Amino acid sequence: MAPMNQLEALAALRGKFPLLEPGHVWLVGAGPGDPGLLTLDALAALAQADVIVHDALIDRRVLALAGPQARLEYAGKRGGQPSTPQTDICNRLIALARIGRRLVRLKGGDPCVFGRGGEEAAALAHAAIPYRIVPGITAGLAALTAASIPATMRGVNHAIIFVTGNAGPEGDIDWAALARTGQPIVIYMAMHYIQRIAVALSRGGLAPDTPAAVIVAATRAEQRIVISRLGRLAHDVEAIGVDLPGLIVVGDIVNERDKLLQIAAEAEVVR
Structure with a gap:
């Protein structure tokens, strides 16, 4: 778990911060790039995650906000370049959740605006994996x-x-x-x-x-x-x-x- 002072600071701003449970997946919108545009719930997710599966265009300053216990996994897609197949990404999310990881799928902008967040949510639901969608500012x-x-x-x-x-x-x-x-x-x-x-x-x-x-x-x-x-x-x-x-x-x-x-x-x- 991340140091409590970070989560306590979020709680002071937001009220009780949402808890990312083991075996749960949060589909988190990272906004357009500037870390100042993250939501407090997105910050709480980054602080608690065991694994962060992130897109190609996530700003390194956003990734730096992950808790010290978090492992970063790249699952990027770029037009005209080799990309991780969507089926592989969904299967990876399911596999990590099933072994009890606190998992954040970090996506640029908003997860459900041209971000395949709906596809990933559907895959998790079909696999009976608890998930939450954290909105982000769309680019x-x-x-x-x-x-x-x-x-x-x-x-x-x-x-x-x-x-x-x-x-x-x-x-x-x-x-x-x-x-x-x-x-x-x-x-x-x-x-x-x-x-x-x-x-x-x-x-x-x-x-x-x-x-x-x-x-x-x-x-x-x-x-x-x-x-x-x-x-x-x-x-x-x-x-x-x-x-x-x-x-x-x-x-x-x-x-x-x-x-x-x-x-x-x-x-x-x-x-």
């Missing part, structure tokens, strides 16, 4: 906020679309239909398909000068933001490389970034 929202792009803005949009782009335009997503909604689109896992997705959205009616952005390594020290237009987005991100984790944002909310930053500069507001 699709955190990245926008960190880039000063409001996800919703009165007079600009009344909805926002989250979509995975890891299959590119050849997948089963109707990009033209998404384009016709007129609402901002946030695309996860699509850095390798920027040009083809941009073309597919254009075929749906979005103009080449539609505001667009790519946010790389959101909330981390290495965060980079490329503000562009749909027609030239792929060209503008070439300099930063497509192998980095990033989100694509397409829609008029992108324009709000410059407006907010200009107002802040004129008012000499320190961010």
Whole structure:
């Protein structure tokens, strides 16, 4: 068990901290990267875990918050690279739980937003393994906020679309239909398909000068933001490389970034 002073500090902030029991699995959202965006329940999980099975993009500062008794196991997935099969991950979680480990499955963002948390929860339930899902801040929202792009803005949009782009335009997503909604689109896992997705959205009616952005390594020290237009987005991100984790944002909310930053500069507001 982790030193009680760490758990007592969490209890003082939250009230009685949740107890991670032997043989239980918590599917924990680690947020977009910055450890300051972890929830208190996520911190309590890290402090108590015997084993932490973590994704590829978990910030090392988050992993450093694990208790001294915790063993870290990598189970990452990266597009276009060798990855741990999902069935193997589920089987590993079940096996560790059955030998009585206090187990945390640590996932970037929120476990159930393009994170296969639902699949893993179903596998645990079928195996009669007790589990809990600890929500996390999804990168699709955190990245926008960190880039000063409001996800919703009165007079600009009344909805926002989250979509995975890891299959590119050849997948089963109707990009033209998404384009016709007129609402901002946030695309996860699509850095390798920027040009083809941009073309597919254009075929749906979005103009080449539609505001667009790519946010790389959101909330981390290495965060980079490329503000562009749909027609030239792929060209503008070439300099930063497509192998980095990033989100694509397409829609008029992108324009709000410059407006907010200009107002802040004129008012000499320190961010």
